[in-house]
Amino acid sequence: MKIENPTPLEWRFSERAQKLQSSAIREILKITMRPEIISFAGGLPSPATFPVEQLKVAFDKVLSEQGKVALQYGPTDGYGPLREWVADSLSTNGAKILPNQVLMTSGSQQGLDLLGKVLIDEGSKVLVETPSYLGALQAFSLYGPEFVSVPSDEGGLLPETVATLGQGARMLYALPNFQNPTGRTLSVERRHALVDICARLGLPLIEDDPYGALSYRTEPLPKMLSMNPGGVIYMGSFSKILTPGIRLGYVVAPRPLIEKLEQAKQATDLHTAQLTQMVVYNTIKDGFLNEHIPTIRKLYSDQCDAMLDALKTYFPSECSWTKPEGGMFIWVTLPKHIDSMKLLDEAVQQHVAFVPGAPFYGNTPEKHTLRLSFVTVPPAKIREGIERLGKLIAAKI
Amino acid sequence: MKIENPTPLEWRFSERAQKLQSSAIREILKITMRPEIISFAGGLPSPATFPVEQLKVAFDKVLSEQGKVALQYGPTDGYGPLREWVADSLSTNGAKILPNQVLMTSGSQQGLDLLGKVLIDEGSKVLVETPSYLGALQAFSLYGPEFVSVPSDEGGLLPETVATLGQGARMLYALPNFQNPTGRTLSVERRHALVDICARLGLPLIEDDPYGALSYRTEPLPKMLSMNPGGVIYMGSFSKILTPGIRLGYVVAPRPLIEKLEQAKQATDLHTAQLTQMVVYNTIKDGFLNEHIPTIRKLYSDQCDAMLDALKTYFPSECSWTKPEGGMFIWVTLPKHIDSMKLLDEAVQQHVAFVPGAPFYGNTPEKHTLRLSFVTVPPAKIREGIERLGKLIAAKI
Numbered sequence: 001m002k003i004e005n006p007t008p009l010e011w012r013f014s015e016r017a018q019k020l021q022s023s024a025i026r027e028i029l030k031i032t033m034r035p036e037i038i039s040f041a042g043g044l045p046s047p048a049t050f051p052v053e054q055l056k057v058a059f060d061k062v063l064s065e066q067g068k069v070a071l072q073y074g075p076t077d078g079y080g081p082l083r084e085w086v087a088d089s090l091s092t093n094g095a096k097i098l099p100n101q102v103l104m105t106s107g108s109q110q111g112l113d114l115l116g117k118v119l120i121d122e123g124s125k126v127l128v129e130t131p132s133y134l135g136a137l138q139a140f141s142l143y144g145p146e147f148v149s150v151p152s153d154e155g156g157l158l159p160e161t162v163a164t165l166g167q168g169a170r171m172l173y174a175l176p177n178f179q180n181p182t183g184r185t186l187s188v189e190r191r192h193a194l195v196d197i198c199a200r201l202g203l204p205l206i207e208d209d210p211y212g213a214l215s216y217r218t219e220p221l222p223k224m225l226s227m228n229p230g231g232v233i234y235m236g237s238f239s240k241i242l243t244p245g246i247r248l249g250y251v252v253a254p255r256p257l258i259e260k261l262e263q264a265k266q267a268t269d270l271h272t273a274q275l276t277q278m279v280v281y282n283t284i285k286d287g288f289l290n291e292h293i294p295t296i297r298k299l300y301s302d303q304c305d306a307m308l309d310a311l312k313t314y315f316p317s318e319c320s321w322t323k324p325e326g327g328m329f330i331w332v333t334l335p336k337h338i339d340s341m342k343l344l345d346e347a348v349q350q351h352v353a354f355v356p357g358a359p360f361y362g363n364t365p366e367k368h369t370l371r372l373s374f375v376t377v378p379p380a381k382i383r384e385g386i387e388r389l390g391k392l393i394a395a396k397i
Numbered sequence: 398m399k400i401e402n403p404t405p406l407e408w409r410f411s412e413r414a415q416k417l418q419s420s421a422i423r424e425i426l427k428i429t430m431r432p433e434i435i436s437f438a439g440g441l442p443s444p445a446t447f448p449v450e451q452l453k454v455a456f457d458k459v460l461s462e463q464g465k466v467a468l469q470y471g472p473t474d475g476y477g478p479l480r481e482w483v484a485d486s487l488s489t490n491g492a493k494i495l496p497n498q499v500l501m502t503s504g505s506q507q508g509l510d511l512l513g514k515v516l517i518d519e520g521s522k523v524l525v526e527t528p529s530y531l532g533a534l535q536a537f538s539l540y541g542p543e544f545v546s547v548p549s550d551e552g553g554l555l556p557e558t559v560a561t562l563g564q565g566a567r568m569l570y571a572l573p574n575f576q577n578p579t580g581r582t583l584s585v586e587r588r589h590a591l592v593d594i595c596a597r598l599g600l601p602l603i604e605d606d607p608y609g610a611l612s613y614r615t616e617p618l619p620k621m622l623s624m625n626p627g628g629v630i631y632m633g634s635f636s637k638i639l640t641p642g643i644r645l646g647y648v649v650a651p652r653p654l655i656e657k658l659e660q661a662k663q664a665t666d667l668h669t670a671q672l673t674q675m676v677v678y679n680t681i682k683d684g685f686l687n688e689h690i691p692t693i694r695k696l697y698s699d700q701c702d703a704m705l706d707a708l709k710t711y712f713p714s715e716c717s718w719t720k721p722e723g724g725m726f727i728w729v730t731l732p733k734h735i736d737s738m739k740l741l742d743e744a745v746q747q748h749v750a751f752v753p754g755a756p757f758y759g760n761t762p763e764k765h766t767l768r769l770s771f772v773t774v775p776p777a778k779i780r781e782g783i784e785r786l787g788k789l790i791a792a793k794i
Contacts, residue, residue: 009599009628011653012567014540017515020660044470052464059456067449071640073441106503106644110666117539118414138664142514143411170409202406231406243468245671247503256408263417267535269507269666273673274642 016142028344032353038385040372041353043180043328047376049296050243051283058282062275074274076266077258078104078250082281086250090234092226101229101252103261106272108210108237108249110265112139115171115206115233117264118257120145125169129157131331131360131369133180133208136173145170147362154322156186159193166197171204171233176224178211178327181360181371185325188221195227203231204257210237210249211327213293216301218325230254238280240328241293246276299375300328306379307372307386314383314390316397321372330372331357338396340370346392352385413539425741429750435782437769438750440577442725444773446693447640448680455679459672471671473663474655475501475647479678483647487631489623498626498649500658503669505607505634505646507662509536512568512603512630514661515654517542522566526554528757528766530577530605533570542567544759551719553583556590563594568601568630573621574609575724578757578768582722585618592624600628601654607634607646608724610690613698615722627651635677637725638690643673696772697725703776704769704783711780711787713794718769727769728754735793737767743789749782 032039062070077083083102090097105111112135120126120143128137130149137147148165150157150172157174166172174194176186186194198205207224225234237249251261265271307330311321321332334340340356347353357369374382429436459467474480480499487494502508509532517523517540525534527546534544545562547554547569554571563569571591573583583591595602604621622631634646648658662668704727708718718729729751731737737753744750754766771779 009596009601009651011601011651011657013515013657014518014521016518017657017661020515020657020664047465047469050465050468052460052468055468056457056460056464059460060453063449063453063456067453068444068447071447071449071452071642072444073641106666109664113665118410118417121411121413124411135664135667142661142664199406204406204408244470245468247666247668247670254406254408260408260410260414260417264414264539267417267506267532267539268510269503269644270532271644273644273670276670276673 016144019141028353028355031348037348037351037353038377038381039353040374040377040385041355042373042376044376045240045244045328046299049299051288051292054283054288055243055279058279062278062282066278070275070278072274074271074277076271077262078102078272079274079277079281081285082277085281085285086236086252090223090225090252095226095229097225097229097252101255101258103251103253103258103265104272104277105249105251105265106269107239107244107247108208108235109135109139110268111235111249111251112136113142114251114261114264114268116140116143117268118260119170119204127162127166127169127172128362129174129179130362131181131357131366132173132362133175134360136208137360137362140173149361149363154184156184156190157194159190159197162194162197163201166201166203169203171206172198173206173208175208177209177220178214178324178329180211180327181329181355181357182331183322183324183327183329184331185221191221191224192227195224195232199228199231204233205231206233206235208235210235210240213241214297214300214328215326216297216304225252233257241289241296242280242283246280248272248276248280297326303374303377303379303382304330306382307374310383310386314387316390316394318397319393328373328375330374332370332372334368334370334393335397336368338393339367341367343370343392347389350388350392352388354389413541416538425750425752428745434745434748434750435774435778436750437771437774437782438752439770439773440725441773442637442641443696446696448685448689451680451685452640452676455676459675459679463675467672467675469671471668471674473668474659475499475669476671476674476678478682479674482678482682483633483649487620487622487649492623492626494622494626494649498652498655500648500650500655500662501669501674502646502648502662503666504636504641504644505605505632506532506536507665508632508646508648509533510539511648511658511661511665513537513540514665515657516567516601524559524563524566524569525759526571526576527759528578528754528763529570529759530572531757533605534757534759537570546758546760551581553581553587554591556587556594559591559594559600560598563598563600566600568603569595570603570605572605574606574617575611575721575726577608577724578726578752578754579728580719580721580724580726581728582618588618588621589624592621592629596625596628601630602628603630603632605632607632607637610638611694611697611725612723613694613701622649630654638686638693639677639680643677645669645673645677694723700771700774700776700779701727703779704771707780707783711784713787713791715794716790725770725772727771729767729769731765731767731790732794733765735790736764738764740767740789744786747785747789749785751786
């Protein structure tokens with residue numbers, strides 16, 4: 001039988017798919033992967049921090065001792081001992097977290113997708129920071145929310161504005177530690193105020209915390225989860241403290257939500273690789289992260305200092321930028337008439353790259369902003385790149 | 398600051414989440430994991446077939462030689478050499494598949510979720526077999542389709558019925574080889590007819606093929622993909638021929654759809670673990686599967702024969718069942734008055750388990766059906782379990 005004159009397949013995509021676009025960042029990354037380019041555009045951790053040897057030993061051990069179990073289908077909620085480890089690591093004197101409040105996910109990004117699936121209807125109000133993490137905006141967008149941008153200043157979001165904006169909303173999404181993209185940290189006072197207001201509104205507060213452990217100067221600030229574990233949904237990740245390529249994160253929440261998220265995950269990918277979870281558990285269970293994380297902090301802190309010095313030296317005084325106390329990013333505000341998307345074209349010609357700020361806004365973008373990552377570029381190259389960028393900007397003032 | 402009289406958090410779930418239920422199969426599996434139970438309920442491959450040693454060597458090799466790359470964030474569409482391998486393995490003389498038509502996924506289940514995201518709107522007509530794979534019904538359900546059940550007989554779905562039923566539909570989902578749950582195989586003639594009708598309608602035809610390589614007696618039948626690569630979406634998996642626990646599958650489709658699926662995947666979990674893909678590629682690139690798959694076929698074929706023999710011996714003549722030519726499942730039809738869900742309660746008391754057929758129907762369930770898996774139970778236990786089940790059924794006739 002031959003197909004004669006078949007109707008050519010005209011793809012009819014769902015409404016949500018028609019709105020999908022490739023991430024501006026990933027498109028830019030493709031261009032900036034050329035070796036001659038000094039790229040501050042990446043959101044990738046430094047491969048120098050990946051504990052390759054330790055993971056190799058752990059893969060060998062798990063496959064040798066429990067290979068058949070590690071390679072079989074596993075439970076949707078995750079590998080028991082690792083869920084226990086996560087629960088213990090987040091428990092405080094005032095707030096005990098139980099292992100059954102932990103759902104392991106295929107990277108933190110999957111946690112965002114599952115939260116969108118379970119909490120967002122078409123038109124649901126979702127509060128986000130100004131600016132916010134692009135990957136979260138993308139994940140939630142698939143479910144058709146109406147984003148409400150919470151006003152902010154240098155200290156991050158302004159909790160008192162939530163009392164009005166948050167009424168009838170489905171959730172508030174915040175990244176309190178060394179935020180992506182700004183590098184800002186929410187103060188302890190604002191954390192308490194935000195938790196308080198959300199609790200009064202009955203508004204689920206999502207605390208996304210992939211960078212929390214990467215504090216340069218002080219101990220990390222208390223988590224909002226510890227202030228009200230009944231109302232805060234905490235998201236963690238092994239991407240920035242171990243390796244991102246294994247795709248392992250987790251969501252911590254009250255049981256009614258975890259049960260729904262687990263059902264959604266079952267329909268989405270059945271479960272996250274058991275082998276990976278067993279290997280991570282074996283690698284970290286005896287305190288490895290206590291030695292390992294300080295080495296990451298030191299590396300990133302030195303490079304952050306190099307970038308801050310270079311910005312001071314080479315950027316025009318009309319620009320301002322954040323001074324992060326941890327994490328991977330600095331956020332630059334240019335004079336208002338400079339569109340950073342256009343600036344990027346010129347910058348790439350000068351072999352230096354960054355990410356324009358516009359895509360990070362849930363609503364009205366501030367086009368004169370940009371994000372710089374300092375973690376994968378050595379200090380000498382940081383100075384060189386920032387000098388070039390500074391000259392380009394100075395020429396426009 | 399203390400939270401005084403907070404509004405207790407009343408979880409407000411999305412409409413799609415309110416419809417979510419835990420898989421009947423997974424709930425049953427929890428009960429039937431007790432060692433004293435002879436369980437035909439599983440959908441798990443036999444761990445005896447997992448090539449633990451080969452994978453251990455490959456993990457060591459990849460981490461030793463390319464550790465930093467394997468552990469970094471990777472491309473959303475997948476690891477290039479593995480995409481090339483998949484494309485080559487599916488190319489035929491008449492139909493060349495290109496690597497950029499392949500999207501690697503976190504297990505085949507993720508492919509189903511992504512297809513639902515990209516192709517299904519609320520109320521979209523989606524054609525499914527009668528019965529169909531439960532995991533697909535669950536994945537698609539999240540996007541609110543109207544399922545249309547395509548009539549079938551012992552030879553699988555009836556292609557001619559699609560000409561009418563398929564008008565205005567968004568897709569047809571079929572599992573032509575050793576279907577889950579029935580074990581049925583669609584004949585070559587019906588494959589051609591189905592491809593032809595779908596092409597005329599402009600209806601995307603999803604060919605889900607996790608069991609295709611597990612043919613017992615003959616070479617696998619030609620894939621529908623090879624008959625019309627412009628209109629067929631092919632789904633493959635490493636779960637049944639290597640190991641399911643690593644969560645690795647793929648979707649093969651024309652470029653316009655792959656681009657949308659890739660954007661959806663980016664928002665869903667960024668990418669599938671690069672390390673896993675590199676390890677699988679290293680394990681299979683020199684022909685390992687050519688030696689390995691025949692050992693799985695032999696094991697499953699012997700156990701399938703044992704179960705068919707036992708059914709003939711111990712089941713009342715009022716029952717009928719499929720005679721699979723590959724895969725993992727036999728489908729039993731009981732006399733109409735016997736509800737297999739109720740039968741399961743009694744069976745578990747007799748320490749034997751199966752999966753009732755009802756959850757596998759997109760619309761009206763046939764409650765007097767059930768699924769048996771023979772792959773994880775040795776022949777002597779198969780006979781014992783089928784004898785017990787047969788007696789239970791006989792007592793009801």
